[in-house]
Amino acid sequence: MTAPALIALAHGSRDPRSASTIHALTERVACLRPDLRVAAAFLDHNDPSLDDVVDRLVAEGHSEIVVVPLLLTEAYHAKHDVPAVVAAAATRHEGVRLQTTSVLGIEGALFRVLDRRLREVLSQERVRELDALVLAGAGSSDAVANAAVARAARAWGNHHKLPTIAAFASSAPPAAGEAVRAHRADGRRHIAVGMLFLAPGQLPDRVRELALEAGAVAVAEPLGVDDEIASIILARYAVGAVDLVPLDALFAGT
Helix, strand or coil, rough: CCCCCCCCCCCCCCHHHHHHHHHHHHHHHHHHCCCCCEEEECCCCCCEEEHHHHHHHHHHHCCCEEEEECCCCHHHHHHHHHHHHHHHHHHCCCCCCCEEEECCCHHHHHHHHHHHHHHHHHHHHHHCCCCEEEECCCCCCCHHHHHHHHHHHHHHHHHHHHEEEEECCCCCCCCHHHHHHHHHCCCCCCCCEEECCCCCHHHHHHHHHHHHHCCCCECCCCCCHHHHHHHHHHHHHHHHHHHHHHHHHCCCCC
8 A cells, every 4th residue: 555645835935045945855854754755845936836746646646645834833824825725736636635734843853953053053153152042933923823932932941041032033023133132131142043944045034134233143044954854744744644544444453
């Protein structure tokens, strides 16, 4: 029995670095599970679209597909855009079953990647002392999504025993520069910024610009391509693949 195909569905960006990173991350997933058919798709700005990828997989003979949204919070795109495009793709192919998983979310593995990116930039900039952190996310009109980033900032700060402020690139205060200045107003002078973004793009670039202008000593790269993130994608896929199995098949022989 052929395993369901996996589509890693990203938001997309006009910045070519973003799509390149998503494709590389998808290739990493495929390397970890060479038995699976794995493909990347985008909601906007980049090709291929979800429709294009579903068409291709159906032409290859796949009748079961798991869609893993490459999103870190349950914001608008997760609640509205993803279900809409998956439903539209499903209606175009009678007999093909599509299962959408939960988003990647913000869990322990992401903090390990955050730490690696932070260590990399501290080494590069020869920074040996920190007295505060900022964790920057995309920002959303969804308060629940912003609260998830704020919780992540508290957890990251507690782990490093450093005061940490959540910042946002859009839609919600404070911006990265404001967060850095808030630390400096409290007497902190060695402030580093972590990026809660999967890939490079205009928003991470804006975070970097504002943070450095405000006096941050280092700004880490986005999470990028990493085995830990690829493993989260596969964990989400595994749950989605089980959800495609009929209940009578799950309990057969019990």
